[in-house]
Amino acid sequence: MLILESVTKKYRSGTVAVNNISLALDRGIVGLLGPNGAGKTTLMQMVATLTRPTEGRILFRGHDVHREPDLLRSRLGYLPQDFGVYDNVTALEFVSFLAGLKGVRSRGRAMQVLEAVNLHAAAHKLVRTFSGGMKQRLGIAQALVNDPEILIVDEPTAGLDPEERVRFRTLLSDLGRNALVILSTHIVSDIEAVAGTIAILKKGTLLKCAPPEELLAAAANGVREAVFSSAEYESRRASLRISSAVLKADGMHVRFVHDGSGSGCGIAVEPSLEDAYLLLTSEERP
Secondary structure (H helix, E strand, O other): OEEEEEEEEEOOOOOEEEEEEEEEEOOEEEEEEOOOOOOHHHHHHHHOOOOOOOEEEEEEOOEEOOOOHHHHHOOEEEEOOOOOOOOOOEHHHHHHHHHHHOOOOOOOHHHHHHHHOOOHHHOOOEHHHOOHHHHHHHHHHHHHOOOOOEEEEEOOOOOOOHHHHHHHHHHHHHHOOOOEEEEEEOOHHHOOOOOOEEEEEEOOEEEEEEOHHHHHHHOOOOEEEEEEOHHHHHHHHHHOEEEEEEEEOOEEEEEEEOOOOOOOOOEEOOOOHHHHHHHHHOOOOO
8 A cells, every 4th residue: 555665864964864764554553663853753744745755755556645645645644743723713613624625525524533532522612722632632533534544643642641542542443444554653552552563763764664473572582670779770770771660678670671692680571562662772782
């Protein structure tokens, strides 16, 4: 459905935001995971035809999206990281207006997507009265209103409470059965339960694109846990790539990853997806 061929984005300053990325994506949920500044937003802006690659090309159903942008735009839902709204309209008016711009003819579609994001009770309230989380859900609603074949969402759970996060992940799971959903985040828990494929970026480079099971398998024997005294923890933590540290009555319980050379302490434990992500993206080597 969507193919990226050696896509690169280089700015006049010389900064390379995206470096030679190639991907082939079909229906399902793809988690685009990486630290802030990894190039995730730039990559999605290119897919959404908002900016052009410096090199390479992006194909949607065999068509170059920057030569024929309207072909993709009519089938695209997009929620950018910084989503702006019109404050002096109601939620229903806002989504209905965008539905019209996208060529949606069904009068009931706007209310349908507001119900999907649990905003139907506030459909006739002015957007300026909404909380940050409600505005984020409104952004999700407008991205869904044209029933897109490709849905791109950039840090979509920002401002959502835990219950709303669960609702949103459930909604994405349903959408991923018939569409390609690209979900960008730096929070592993946002994607570990829903993504069938995870693409990990760092400094504009694609480190790995694989199913979660493959990432976990690659991290096998790379995670250990140990209990340190407070003093020992302070002396060791600079040399360890720590994924979690919890202070308990018997000392500091530390979970850390290593690259196969071992650490000389602790016991091996089963990796989590967050451990696998840390192992791939960490610059430091103990």
